[in-house]
Amino acid sequence: MADSSDLVGRLQTDRPHSARVWNYLLGGKDHYPADGEVGDAILRAFPEIAAIARLQRSFLVRAVRFLTREAGIRQFLDIGTGLPTANNTHEVAQGIAPQSKVVYVDNDPLVLAHADALLRSTPEGECVYLDADVRDPQKILAQAARTLDFDRPVGLILLGIMGQLPDDEQPERIVAELVDALPRGSYVALSDGTDTSEKLKTAIEAYNAQSANSYHLRSPEHIGSFLQGLRLIEPGLVRSADWRPDPGTADIAHEQGHAVGAVGLKE
DSSP: OOOHHHHHHHOOTTSOOHHHHHHHHTTOSOOOHHHHHHHHHHHHHOTTHHHHHHHHHHHHHHHHHIIIIISOOOEEEEESOOSOOSSOHHHHHHHHOTTOEEEEEEOOHHHHHTHHHHOOOOTTSEEEEEEOOTTOHHHHHHHHTTTSOTTSOOEEEEESOGGGSOGGGOHHHHHHHHHHTSOTTOEEEEEEEBSOOHHHHHHHHHHHHHSSSOOOOBOHHHHHHTTTTSEEOTTOSEEGGGSSOOTTOOOOOGGGOOEEEEEEEOO
């Protein structure tokens, strides 16, 4: 964990950051005026983005619930977790299996400043936070190994994080490097925004022009390629809203479906 003086120096409150803008879109309170201004600009260009934010959080809950309850996973590595909201990974997993261990990874300074909210583990389990960048998977794996046993199956969570990387940073290679370190019987839950809407592409372009970081929409097929070599759990790669929806929630408007997700098993 970085010290408080370092965090203050890294906050850049005058520039929007993805975790804080996402928090704004989810109706949270952990953001600054610059984040709200960009969030409002995105909402004007693409009002459905707030629904997409909620759908992504719902996909996380369902994926972690599946991994804990049905797949028997008791260890999780959540990279690019963002600011804490309701139903964080450790809350869902430990609500089913209190002994679950969760390692969160992010490099946003405000997320780090709120790490105490993430570290309220059950007495039986464990919950830690790493200040690291997805571009350095070996650092993440080395530090996560202090908490997780990589001889036993792990649930790797990659929601919205590969979209933070442009193609020239080889996100496929980074995912492959992370997956290579996982033992057989591990799972990867991955979701990202797609380039299937011109309005969404325009909104993301506006965000990228003002933000300290950028987001990169991709085709569903490109996003699916990140899970190459894994056996996709039914229903495969689908709109995030359609991945094992809870009863009564399957009817999501088509315009809210510009994100896809899947869960893959390493056999």
